[in-house]
Amino acid sequence: MDKIEHIGIAVKNITEANKVYKSLLGYEHYKTESVEREGVITSFFKCGESKIELLEATNQNSPIARFIEKKGEGIHHIAFSVSNIKDEIKRLKSEGFTVINEEPKKGADNKLVVFLHPKSTNGVLIELCQEIE
Numbered sequence: 001m002d003k004i005e006h007i008g009i010a011v012k013n014i015t016e017a018n019k020v021y022k023s024l025l026g027y028e029h030y031k032t033e034s035v036e037r038e039g040v041i042t043s044f045f046k047c048g049e050s051k052i053e054l055l056e057a058t059n060q061n062s063p064i065a066r067f068i069e070k071k072g073e074g075i076h077h078i079a080f081s082v083s084n085i086k087d088e089i090k091r092l093k094s095e096g097f098t099v100i101n102e103e104p105k106k107g108a109d110n111k112l113v114v115f116l117h118p119k120s121t122n123g124v125l126i127e128l129c130q131e132i133e
Contacts, residue, residue, distance in 0.1 A: 002081040002083060005051065005127075006079045006129075007051075007077075007078055008053045008076040008077040009055065010073055011068075011073050021052060030046060035108050038107075039057055040063075041056045055076060064076065077125040079129050080128055084130070085114055085128055085130040088114075089104075089128070092116065106132070111129040112129070115128075116128070
């Protein structure tokens, strides 16, 4: 794993959350993107070498909607940048981690993504990200 790529934060209202994080960080988000397959709108803020990703559900079946219903707004996942996502999946599976989606899928911010189940990572949803070239 190369670095923390971003921290994903589930929010009820991305417009209001953007205002909060603009005040907190002192600058505007640089990108908003819809990921229809996942039922989310995302907004990204740079924070040093890492990012903050705000996530708002666009429908009630979205994983973010279910998360907020169950736990409320807050940290949803931590994403790590990797240089070879398929090799990292193999390595982590051999270490006993449970991979939620074994085939990388296109995520926000031009990334291939895979998630590790929180039951195998002490209750934290982990995302692996690889830049799409």
